[in-house]
Amino acid sequence: MPKNEVVKLGGNKTQNPAVVEYGVQEYVLKLHGEKIPTAHISKRLKVEKDIEISAKSIGKWLTEFKQKEAEKKSVALSDKYELLVVNYEKEIKGILSEVKEMKDLAKEQKQLDIYVKLVGKLYQGLELLAKLMGDIKPSGAVDINIIINEINKRSFGEHKDVRNKLFGDKVVDVEAEVVEEDKKREEDLRK
16 A cells, blocks of 8 residues: 555545645644745755745644644543532532431431421422432523413513504504605695
């Protein structure tokens, strides 16, 4: 197999980008980082390294490189977020189990005021866990549909007579009114 060909799954052959083939990725990235246009990068490669790569090829490789880097960052961020959520869930469950144990102990010792406080804390912890897992909305969250429905109800109630006012018993001949208005304007202009 020739040096510049790579076999993809399925047997299709594709060429390596020239930037990769000649091993000048770091050099191209360095020049691109200095805000040098791809046409000038191409010329510098020819002059400094005796490597001929078109500006279009360099631009295409840079675009693909940026896309791959963005995908890597996206995957890394989602992994961090998932780990963070799992850690929070584990910690909250641990705290809740301790609160439950203390609640049971307070119940056995007939300390009702402590028992009531711990039950309240247990419910708060469960609510926090449900919010974290997305099962319930955080406090202060606004359900837009409820607000829009309320606005529609109020608007309909306040403006239900508007249709009757617009489309009442009185019939208006718009054409006759326009002709009459034109005649008045014509007379005013003649005066």
